[in-house]
Amino acid sequence: MDFGDSRPEATFRLRLREWLRTNNPGLPASSTDDAYWAGQAFWHRSLYDAGFFGLSWPTEIGGQGLPSVYEVIVDEELADAGAPPRPSVGYLVQGILEHGSDDIKRRFLPGIVNGRDRWCQGFSEPDAGSDLAALRTRGERDGDDYVINGRKIWTSYSDDADWCFLLARTEPSVPKHRGLSVFAVAMRQPGIEQRPLRMINGITKEFGEVLFDGARVPAANMIGQPGEGWSLAMTVVSHEREPGELGYVARYKKVVKELVRRVRSEPSRFGSEQLRDLGWAIVEAEVLRLHVCRRLSERLDGVSHGPEGSVDKLLMTSAEQAVGHAALGIGGAAHDGGDDTWLKVYLYSRAQSVMGGTSQIQRNLVARRILGLPAS
Amino acid sequence: MDVRLSPEQRALRDSAAQVVDRLRPRSVGELADRERAAKLDAAVAAAGWQEARAATDDGTPLASAVEAAIVAEELGRGLADAAFLGPTLAAELRRLAGAPPSESRETVALVPGLAAVASAIDGRLPEGAVAIDAAGSRSALVLVLARDGRHLAEVALSGVEARVDLTRPSVALGSPVIVAALGEKERPLTDDDLVHWTALGLALTCADLVGTMRGAVELACEYAAVRQQFGVAIGSFQAVQHMLADAVVALEGSRSVALHAAWAVDALPPRDAFAAAAVAKAYCARAARSVCETAIQVHGGIGNTWDCLAHVYLRRALLSSDVLGGAGPSLSRVLEHHGIGGGDGFR
Numbered sequence: 001m002d003f004g005d006s007r008p009e010a011t012f013r014l015r016l017r018e019w020l021r022t023n024n025p026g027l028p029a030s031s032t033d034d035a036y037w038a039g040q041a042f043w044h045r046s047l048y049d050a051g052f053f054g055l056s057w058p059t060e061i062g063g064q065g066l067p068s069v070y071e072v073i074v075d076e077e078l079a080d081a082g083a084p085p086r087p088s089v090g091y092l093v094q095g096i097l098e099h100g101s102d103d104i105k106r107r108f109l110p111g112i113v114n115g116r117d118r119w120c121q122g123f124s125e126p127d128a129g130s131d132l133a134a135l136r137t138r139g140e141r142d143g144d145d146y147v148i149n150g151r152k153i154w155t156s157y158s159d160d161a162d163w164c165f166l167l168a169r170t171e172p173s174v175p176k177h178r179g180l181s182v183f184a185v186a187m188r189q190p191g192i193e194q195r196p197l198r199m200i201n202g203i204t205k206e207f208g209e210v211l212f213d214g215a216r217v218p219a220a221n222m223i224g225q226p227g228e229g230w231s232l233a234m235t236v237v238s239h240e241r242e243p244g245e246l247g248y249v250a251r252y253k254k255v256v257k258e259l260v261r262r263v264r265s266e267p268s269r270f271g272s273e274q275l276r277d278l279g280w281a282i283v284e285a286e287v288l289r290l291h292v293c294r295r296l297s298e299r300l301d302g303v304s305h306g307p308e309g310s311v312d313k314l315l316m317t318s319a320e321q322a323v324g325h326a327a328l329g330i331g332g333a334a335h336d337g338g339d340d341t342w343l344k345v346y347l348y349s350r351a352q353s354v355m356g357g358t359s360q361i362q363r364n365l366v367a368r369r370i371l372g373l374p375a376s
Numbered sequence: 377m378d379v380r381l382s383p384e385q386r387a388l389r390d391s392a393a394q395v396v397d398r399l400r401p402r403s404v405g406e407l408a409d410r411e412r413a414a415k416l417d418a419a420v421a422a423a424g425w426q427e428a429r430a431a432t433d434d435g436t437p438l439a440s441a442v443e444a445a446i447v448a449e450e451l452g453r454g455l456a457d458a459a460f461l462g463p464t465l466a467a468e469l470r471r472l473a474g475a476p477p478s479e480s481r482e483t484v485a486l487v488p489g490l491a492a493v494a495s496a497i498d499g500r501l502p503e504g505a506v507a508i509d510a511a512g513s514r515s516a517l518v519l520v521l522a523r524d525g526r527h528l529a530e531v532a533l534s535g536v537e538a539r540v541d542l543t544r545p546s547v548a549l550g551s552p553v554i555v556a557a558l559g560e561k562e563r564p565l566t567d568d569d570l571v572h573w574t575a576l577g578l579a580l581t582c583a584d585l586v587g588t589m590r591g592a593v594e595l596a597c598e599y600a601a602v603r604q605q606f607g608v609a610i611g612s613f614q615a616v617q618h619m620l621a622d623a624v625v626a627l628e629g630s631r632s633v634a635l636h637a638a639w640a641v642d643a644l645p646p647r648d649a650f651a652a653a654a655v656a657k658a659y660c661a662r663a664a665r666s667v668c669e670t671a672i673q674v675h676g677g678i679g680n681t682w683d684c685l686a687h688v689y690l691r692r693a694l695l696s697s698d699v700l701g702g703a704g705p706s707l708s709r710v711l712e713h714h715g716i717g718g719g720d721g722f723r
Binding site for chain 2: 001002003004005006009069072073260263264267275276278279280282283284286287288290291293294297298300301308311314315318360362363364366367368370371372373374375376
C-alpha cells in the first residue's frame with residue numbers, strides 16, 4: 001500500500017516537470033475560453049510526441065503499456081504547472097479496444113491516441129437524452145455503405161472533428177436497445193452539417209449540433225457487430241464517467257491553486273463564507289485525486305469498472321461544483337464588466353451534473369446495480 | 377504508486393471482520409449484554425491490535441498506521457463496544473516519548489471539546505478533561521501531558537461517565553492529581569511528535585468513520601428492501617434510492633481519502649501527514665454525519681426511536697468526528713496549510 005512514487009515513477013515525474021517548464025502552451029482554461037478548444041489539437045500532439053499521453057494504452061496503438069497510475073502523475077504535474085488538462089479521448093479508446101475488430105483498431109486507434117485525427121462523439125439527440133436508446137438517427141444499408149439520416153446534439157468538438165463515433169439505429173424492427181450500431185463516420189463530407197452550441201458561459205467550441213442528411217459511411221467502418229451499439233455505447237459512457245479517464249483532476253487543482261493565490265494576496269477581502277467554500281473546494285479536489293489513485297490501482301487487479309463509474313462520476317461532479325462555487329465566491333461575478341473568468345468557471349461547472357449521464361441517472365445506477373435496491 | 381492492500385493487510389481485515397461479526401451488538405438491546413461485550417473486548421485485546429503502535433526494539437511501531445486503520449474501520453462497521461482508539465493513541469504517545477509500555481489498560485484524556493490532548497498545569501488536570509474510549513473498569517489509567525506539555529503523566533480513571541457514543545463511553549475526569557510521571561528514561565515530546573500523534577488520531581478516527589458509514593448504509597439498505605409502503609418496498613422509490621446512492625458516494629470518497637491519511641502517518645514528514653489527515657477528517661466527518669442522518673431518515677419514525685440502531689451509528693460518528701477536531705477545525709487546518717489563516721469564523 002503505497003501512495004508514493006516508485007523509482008521509475010519518480011523519474012518520469014521529473015522528466016515531465018522539466019518538459020513542462022518549456023512546453024506549457026499557457027492556454028486559458030477549457031471551461032472558460034474558446035481559445036483552449038482551438039489549441040487543444042496542438043496540445044494533444046505536443047503531449048503525445050513528448051511521450052506524455054496515452055501512457056497506459058497498448059503499444060500497438062501508440063500507447064506505452066504502462067500502469068494506469070502514470071496518468072495520475074500526469075494530472076498532478078499538469079495541475080502543478082498550470083498547464084491544460086490532458087485531452088479526454090480515453091473513453092473512445094476503451095470502447096474501440098473492447099469492441100472493435102483488429103482492422104478497426106489498426107485503422108483508427110493510432111490516430112486517436114496520437115492526436116492526428118480529431119474525433120467527436122455522436123450519441124445524444126434532441127429527443128434522446130437520458131433515454132439514449134430512444135435515438136432515431138437511422139443507418140440504412142445501401143450496397144457497401146450505410147446512409148445516415150438524423151440529428152445529433154451535445155456532440156463534443158464537432159466543429160473540429162475529422163471523425164464521428166456515431167450511434168445509429170440500423171434495425172428499426174427490434175426492441176430499442178437491440179437495433180443500434182456504431183460507425184466511424186468521416187465528418188468532412190457533403191450530407192453533414194454542424195453548428196456550434198453556445199453554452200451558458202458563452203463558449204461555442206466544445207459542443208455542437210450535427211445534422212446528417214444522406215451522409216455515407218462504408219460498412220467496413222462499423223465498430224463492433226450490427227446490433228452491438230448499445231453495449232458499446234455503455235462501455236464508452238461508463239469510461240466517460242471515470243475521472244481517471246478524463247484527467248479533470250488537473251483542471252480542478254489548477255483552479256483551486258489560483259483561488260488560494262488570490263486569497264493569500266489579499267486575505268482581508270474575504271470573509272468566512274468564502275473561505276469555507278475554498279476549504280471545501282481544496283478538500284473535494286484532493287479527495288477526487290486520491291479516489292482516482294485508488295481506482296487506478298484497483299485496475300492492476302484487472303478490475304474493470306462497471307457501476308462504480310457512476311459513483312466516481314458523482315464524486316467528480318461534486319468536486320467540480322464545489323470548485324465552481326469557490327470560484328464564484330472568491331472570483332466574483334464581474335458585475336463591473338471586468339475579468340469574468342471565475343464566473344465562467346462557475347457557470348461551466350453546472351454542466352458536469354448533466355454531461356455523460358445526469359446525476360439522477362447515475363444515482364439510479366448506483367441504487368440498482370451497487371446497492372441492489374428493487375426496481376421502481 | 378500502488379494503493380491496494382497487501383495480502384497480509386487483506387488477511388488482517390478479514391480476521392478483524394470475523395471477530396467483529398462474531399461478537400458485535402446486533403441490536404440496541406444487545407449493547408446491554410455485558411458478557412458479549414466482555415468477550416468482544418477480550419478478543420480485540422487477545423488479537424494484539426491495541427499494541428499496533430507499541431514500540432519495537434528500534435522504536436518503530438509494531439504495525440503501520442494503515443494496519444491500525446484497517447482494524448479501526450472494521451470495529452466502526454460493527455459498532456464494536458471494545459476499546460481500541462484510546463489504547464492505541466496511548467501506546468503511540470508512549471512510543472514517541474520512549475516510555476515503557478503500560479502494564480494495564482490505558483487511554484488518553486482530551487480537552488473538553490476533544491480537539492486536543494489534555495495538559496496538566498501545576499500537577500493538576502484542568503477541570504473538564506475527558507478520557508475517551510474508557511471502556512468501564514478495565515481502563516485504569518489515562519495519559520495526559522504534564523510539566524511543560526512535553527512529558528507524559530498518568531492520572532487515575534475516575535469521574536462521571538458520559539455515553540454520547542453508546543459503544544465507547546467517555547469519562548469526564550473532574551480535576552485529578554497526577555498519579556505519576558513516566559520516569560527518567562522518557563524523552564520530551566517535540567512539536568513534530570505531537571503533530572505526528574495528532575495525524576495518527578485523525579487517521580484512525582477517519583477509518584472508524586468509514587466503517588461506521590459502511591454499517592449505516594448496510595442497515596438502511598436492508599430496511600429499505602423490506603419495509604413496505606403503498607404496497608411496495610420503500611427502496612424501490614427513487615427518492616429513497618437517491619439518498620442512499622449519495623450515501624455510497626460519500627462513503628467511497630471517504631474511503632479513498634482515509635486510506636491516504638493512514639498511509640501518510642508513517643510515510644510522510646509529520647506536517648505533511650497532518651495536512652493529509654486534516655483533509656481526510658474534514659471530508660469524513662461531514663460525510664459521516666450526512667450518511668448516518670440518511671440512515672435515520674430511511675428508517676422513518678422507527679429511525680427516531682432509541683431501539684433502532686441507526687442512532688447508534690450516528691452517535692459513534694459524532695464521537696469519532698470530534699476526537700482531535702471535526703469538520704470545522706479540520707477545514708481551518710486545511711486552509712492554514714495553504715497559508716490562509718484566521719479561519720476562526722467557522723471553527
